[in-house]
Amino acid sequence: MKILLLGGTHEAKAIARALHEQGVTVIYSLAGIVRQPDLPCEVVSGGFSKRGGLAQFVREQGITDIINATHPFAQTMTQTAERVSQQTGTHYWRFRRADWLPTPDDHWQSFADWGQLLRQLRPYSSVFLTQGQLTESMLAALIMHRQENQRFLHRTAVIPQHLVPDWVDWTQGIGPFALDDEIALLESHRIEVLVSKHSGGNLPAKLLAVRQLQIPVLLLERPPAAVLGSTFDSISELVGSVLQQG
Secondary structure, three states, X not given: OEEEEEOOOHHHHHHHHHHHHOOOEEEEEEOOOOOOOOOOOEEEEOOOHXXXXXXXXXXXXXXXXXXXXXXXXXXXXXXXXXXXXXXXXXXXXXXXXXXXXXXXXXXXXXXXXHHHHHHOOOOOOXXXXXXXXXXXXXXXXXXXXXXXXXXXXXXXXXXXXXXXXXXXXXXXXXXXXXXXXXXXXXXXXXXXXXXXXXXXXXXXXXHHHHHHHOOOEEEEOOOOOOOOOEEXXXXXXXXXXXXXXX
16 A cells, blocks of 8 residues: 555644554655645655646556545645546545534634625724635735725735735734734734634634634635545544555
């Protein structure tokens, strides 16, 4: 058994370590735009285009299984992995984080697309954007829907791909974040609403912070779950199934 693990998440690193400890050969792949992981297995970064594409890499490396443990919103990579697994006859596994579940103390709204979400921001004068990079189309929609005197705090792990307007304050940050720091950030910028992707998994500090401060949250809904292969939201169950299959 030789596994290609598509990673970039903390769950993916845990899966890689668990399989390596069981003697499984693992190649861990990530985009490599934030930071390189400290793992005992082979790590490749920067995508597969420079390696002739994912299908060629799978064939040349003799990959028997693909585990997709990328971010829930990494749709392009997920679609590519599903297609390649079918083309090459490679077993496909998907780790998908469990959904976040609100409590009575939370004030969440979910939206299927960015445009729907932006229309609900009109009443708020100070908005915290934590949904990741703003694409050119997302930025254009934000500019179109912005209300006069409305300001935004935008946090990403790397420098924004596009020049942001002067009414957007950008801050760089790589989680996990401390609860007290998140509360201090929200208070210092007088944030009135938080925007986030529904990434799932353990509830991040930003959502615990807005719960404590009674700040509403607008969530971009997660893409639909894949129907290909076996899907797990438990690391131990995924690893156990992979080992049993192998």
